[in-house]
Amino acid sequence: xxxxxxxxxxxxxxxxxELQSYFASPLAYGxxxxxxxxxxxxxxxxxxxxxxxxxxxxxxxxxxxxxAPLDLPYEFTQFYLGLLGSLAxxxxxxxxxxxxxxxxxxxxxxxxxxxxxxxxAVALGKLLGxxxxxxxxxxxxxxxxxLIVGSSDPPFDLSLxxxxxxxxxxxxxxxxSLGMFISSLTESTVLAAILTxxxxxxxxxxxxxASNIPGPTGEAISHLSLLKHYNDFTQGVFDISGxxxxxxYTALGLFLTxxxxxxxxxxxx
Amino acid sequence: MIEVEQLxxxxxxxxxxxxxxxxxxxxxxxxxxxxxxxxxxxTMRILAGYLPATSGTARIANHEVHSNSMAVRQNIGYLPExxxxxxxxxxxxxxxxxxxxxxxPIGDRDRQVTSxxxxxxxxxxxxxxxxxxxxxxxxxVGIAQAIVxxxxxxxxxxxxxxLDPKQIIDVRNLIKSLAGExxxxxxxxxLPEVSMTCDRISIINSGRIVATDTPENLTARLAGQLGYxxxxxxxxxxxxxxxxxLNQVESIKALSTEGLAxxxxxxxxxxxxxxxxxxxxAWAVVNANLGLYELSRNxxxxxxxxxxxxxEEPAVETSEPSSSDNDEESPTPATxxxxxxxxxxxxxxxxxxxxx
Numbered sequence: 245x246x247x248x249x250x251x252x253x254x255x256x257x258x259x260x261x262e263l264q265s266y267f268a269s270p271l272a273y274g275x276x277x278x279x280x281x282x283x284x285x286x287x288x289x290x291x292x293x294x295x296x297x298x299x300x301x302x303x304x305x306x307x308x309x310x311x312a313p314l315d316l317p318y319e320f321t322q323f324y325l326g327l328l329g330s331l332a333x334x335x336x337x338x339x340x341x342x343x344x345x346x347x348x349x350x351x352x353x354x355x356x357x358x359x360x361x362x363x364x365a366v367a368l369g370k371l372l373g374x375x376x377x378x379x380x381x382x383x384x385x386x387x388x389x390x391l392i393v394g395s396s397d398p399p400f401d402l403s404l405x406x407x408x409x410x411x412x413x414x415x416x417x418x419x420x421s422l423g424m425f426i427s428s429l430t431e432s433t434v435l436a437a438i439l440t441x442x443x444x445x446x447x448x449x450x451x452x453x454a455s456n457i458p459g460p461t462g463e464a465i466s467h468l469s470l471l472k473h474y475n476d477f478t479q480g481v482f483d484i485s486g487x488x489x490x491x492x493y494t495a496l497g498l499f500l501t502x503x504x505x506x507x508x509x510x511x512x513x
Numbered sequence: 514m515i516e517v518e519q520l521x522x523x524x525x526x527x528x529x530x531x532x533x534x535x536x537x538x539x540x541x542x543x544x545x546x547x548x549x550x551x552x553x554x555x556t557m558r559i560l561a562g563y564l565p566a567t568s569g570t571a572r573i574a575n576h577e578v579h580s581n582s583m584a585v586r587q588n589i590g591y592l593p594e595x596x597x598x599x600x601x602x603x604x605x606x607x608x609x610x611x612x613x614x615x616x617x618p619i620g621d622r623d624r625q626v627t628s629x630x631x632x633x634x635x636x637x638x639x640x641x642x643x644x645x646x647x648x649x650x651x652x653x654v655g656i657a658q659a660i661v662x663x664x665x666x667x668x669x670x671x672x673x674x675x676l677d678p679k680q681i682i683d684v685r686n687l688i689k690s691l692a693g694e695x696x697x698x699x700x701x702x703x704l705p706e707v708s709m710t711c712d713r714i715s716i717i718n719s720g721r722i723v724a725t726d727t728p729e730n731l732t733a734r735l736a737g738q739l740g741y742x743x744x745x746x747x748x749x750x751x752x753x754x755x756x757x758x759l760n761q762v763e764s765i766k767a768l769s770t771e772g773l774a775x776x777x778x779x780x781x782x783x784x785x786x787x788x789x790x791x792x793x794x795a796w797a798v799v800n801a802n803l804g805l806y807e808l809s810r811n812x813x814x815x816x817x818x819x820x821x822x823x824x825e826e827p828a829v830e831t832s833e834p835s836s837s838d839n840d841e842e843s844p845t846p847a848t849x850x851x852x853x854x855x856x857x858x859x860x861x862x863x864x865x866x867x868x869x
Contacts, residue, residue: 250616257613261599268601355597355658358561359614360586 254361258369259376262343266377275338276381279331283385286327290320291392297323318404318480320392325408325478328385329415329471332378333448336416337440339378340423343370344501345433353505363502371421371498378416382409404480411477414490415470419444421497428504444470514539514666514696515560520569522555529555530720533569537713539665540693544707545700546819547717553700554594556717557670560698561591573666587616590664592672596655600644604635604654607643608661615662629661632687648675656684660691667691669699673706685710704819716819739784740811741794742768746804749778755801756782761790777806 266272291297297319347353356366393400423440430436447470454466466472470493473486515537522529530552537543547553558564560571562582570577576584599607608626617625630636633653638646643654652675659667672688673681688710691697701707707714708728715725724731745752749767756765761784768779784790791810798805 254614254616257610261602261610264606265599265601350598350600351593351595352597352599354558354561354563354593355591355611356614357563358586358589358591359611360583360616361614362583 251362251365254365255369255372258361258366259372262370262373263376266339266373271342272339272377275335279335279381280384282331283328284388286331287324287385287388287392290323290327321404321408321480322475322478324389325412326475328382328412329474329478332412332416332419333444334441335381336378336419337423337437337444339374340420340440341427341433341437343374343424344428344505345431345436348431349433357505363505364498366505367424367498367501371417371424371494374420374424375413375417378420379413382412401480407480407482408478411474411486411490414477414487414494415474418470418490418493418497419447421494421501423497425497425500425504428501428508514541514574515543515698516570516572517556517560518570520556520559520571521567522552522559522564523567528720530717533717533720533722535715535722535725537696537698539696541713542688542692542697542699542711544711544714545698545717546704546707546714547700547702549702551717552720553702553717554670555720557591557668557698557700558593561589561593561668562586563591563593588664589666589668590615590659590662591668592655592659592670594670596651597658598643598651598654601642603640603642604630604646604657605639607654608657611658612661615664617662625661625663629657632660632690633657634683649677649680652676653680653684656687660695665695667695667697669697671701672699673701673703681706739789741782741784741791742779742807742809742811743782743794743798743805744773744777744779744807745798746774746777746806747802751801752778752780752798752803755797755803756780756794759790759793759797761785761788761793779807 289296293299344353347356389405393402393405419440422443423436426440426443427433427436430439447468449469449471451466451469451472454462454469456462457465467485467489470490473483473489476483476486515535517533517535520533521531533552533556535543545553545556555564559566560573560578562578562585565579572578573585574588576588578585599610602610605626608629609622612622612626627636630639633656635650635653635657638650643651646654652672656669656672659669669688673684676684685706688697688699692712699706699710711728713725713727714731716723716731743756753765753767756762762782763785764783766781768781770778773779782790782794791808795805795808798808
């Protein structure tokens, strides 16, 4: 259908522009650099540090605990991807904070709102753009991981890594989508970043809160936790409820963004 | 092409525009003229579908701007008050982006983007980042994005702000060249702009349309009428009474006495249509034993019409409608008292503040 090609072409136009602006933005490179430095640092500590996996393994050898060999691939994916997830919690709000606040400051929201393009297409294009940028941020880390995985004996189960990284991208999509909604509410980039970080923090630690609430309520709340479901992925457990949760957060963020921009157009006083 | 009927918009309890109605015929350029804060931008935003009206309807190409927003968006090019630009993009990349979101078919994009850049004199800047452009160039990119998809209706909010005099002339010529094929509505607070580019003018003040007509008719409305500035020494009530008795005089208003000698008073006298009360005024004043210090005839310009229509109580002080940022381009709208500076004064004692 003609209308569907139009919509796809619109989404692509927004997507390309968004991606282009990240790659042209010194701020985005700054964020990426911090991310790479921290991630690389954590990886080295995790493997070679005094409490690292190699040290642990050597200690186990010396103590003669051969009966319980260390499951290195498991330890690696779980700890390393767990760390990446925590790191993402700080990095993602910084990526999503400017999604709409900048449009507002530059007045370009007025261009988008008066062009034959729906709020949905704009929000989806933007989200795809920022998720792609985060994906490219993770790519160089794969080189580091490949070094470790390549030298592992017995050979690494790659499906474990794929699942873990898939979980990371799903987590990122959910957080970025909610962050996009928050950035659509305000004109202040800093405020958007702080609010998004606060929300992500709550969604990360909500499991701990929920464990103090007895009964099905606590159970239900604990399911909202990002950390709980993300940890499932990093442990190599593919849980459909985790997938659904992350996709729901993503869809919720998209829906709320489109609604807030529409509401902004309707009652601006 | 554009039909606006009884449009009103309130922000909370503040009324931005009220009961605004006008029409723009296909191929016409309508100038939307008013002092700053008169409601021009609000009207433009409603027309572009960016803001909803509180009441009333606006239709573009027979589509209601709010309820049928998508259809309207396909028919308009819109330059908002601040040009909507992505600073990190090059001029050409930005125009391609706009061409895409405006739904221009792939085959037409190259031609349209090139043509928009040529029309706005941007070709040599096409690979420059928008961030590095001067204000004048940014404004031109703003105009280019409004015309890149060749829309039937073009809405321009203050298109010449920030341009130097030569660029202003270029933009005016550009706008004129767009007329005919396109229907254009442009807002401005600069008088010469509308009189030079527009077929018709709507003057808006405090959210209300006070007049809609061609520049010629608007001038003619007051041009058939002569005005005299007069300075007398003596009792002001007596002077007014004497002047009122004259048949040829339609109205008298007292002007500021600032800068005048003691007991001197100035009046602006408007003649009845097709009458010239010059000598009668002189006779009447002298016969009443009032000192006549100045009697000068002033012509009516479009500026006077503007002042006349946008000044709430056209008497006492006539300085408030002159907006603060039109200095670069237009002369500050002449107040009736200032107009005496244009005509040779009959007396040596003209107020010193009428020079600037």
